[in-house]
Amino acid sequence: MLIFANAKINIGLNILNKRNDGFHDIESVFYPIPLYDIIEFSIIDNKKTDYNFTNSGLQVDSKPADNLCIKSYLLLKKKHNLPPLNIHLHKVIPFGAGLGGGSSNAAFILKALNDFFKLDISEKNLLGSANYLGSDCSFFIKNKPALVSGKGETLIPINLNLSNYHIALIHPLINVNTKEAYENIIPDSKKKSLKELISENPENWKTEIANDFENSVFIKYPEVKQIKEKLYKSGALYASMTGSGSSVYGIFSERTELNNEFPGSYFVWYGKLS
DSSP, rough: OOEEEEEEEEEEEEEEEEEETTOOEEEEEEEEEEEEEEEEEESSOOOOOOOEEEEESOOSOOOGGGGGGHHHHHHHHHHOOOOOEEEEEEOOOOTTTTOOOOHHHHHHHHHHHHHHHHHHHHHHHHHHHHHHOOOOTHEEEEEEEEEEEEEETTEEEEEEEEEEEEEEEOOOOOOOHHHHHTTTTTOOOSSSSSSHHHTTGGGGGGGGGGTHHHHHHHOOOOOHHHHHHHHHHOOOSSEETTTTTOOOEESSOEEEEEEGSSOOTTTEEEEEEE
């Protein structure tokens, strides 16, 4: 079975307060984008192994057992006696980029195994399994625009349609440590809610909607700040870092080619939003 697992962007990211459990309460809008990892699985006849994991595209440098594709499979295998599988991941979504690639892989594996093996797992239970695997994973079960709160696990569907717009996404191959990004954050629970701001046209977001992580990331990695500035100079209606970085995206009224604006080593991707 072939699976196309898409990425997401954050439109705004407010750090509201630090929780007693050491995590932070956030508010953000998650929006799916048509940038995909490709996953294929098939049944293994050999019963001596639980799974076989292979990888192409961007190379995964962790142990297979630590990969969210495998964690998702093993989580369902415990309850549903699944057969051994070959799982191949063709990785396109950059790592540590704020795009939710690993979380997407986990959620799409859960959904695909449920469908393929006719496990009849309810959406509620799929969401529970996804949340167990990681805070962002549950978003990709429904995979529709949502206002996100709590640690990232509380999702409220929103009516946000950006199908008239194009996106340019730039990743400078800088991996931002999320823990370090939080260190210089001063939580602020008094900000105007994204629920109100997101209903405005993207042309108005520039002065109203921000990603709180930019303050600390831009200081340590001025290169990331420069990407955002170049996107605005190229005509972006709105530009922002996504997640804790280091990918930066621009929303445009039409497709805009920016290849000459950035070093050849950068990951540069264009898409039509839906």
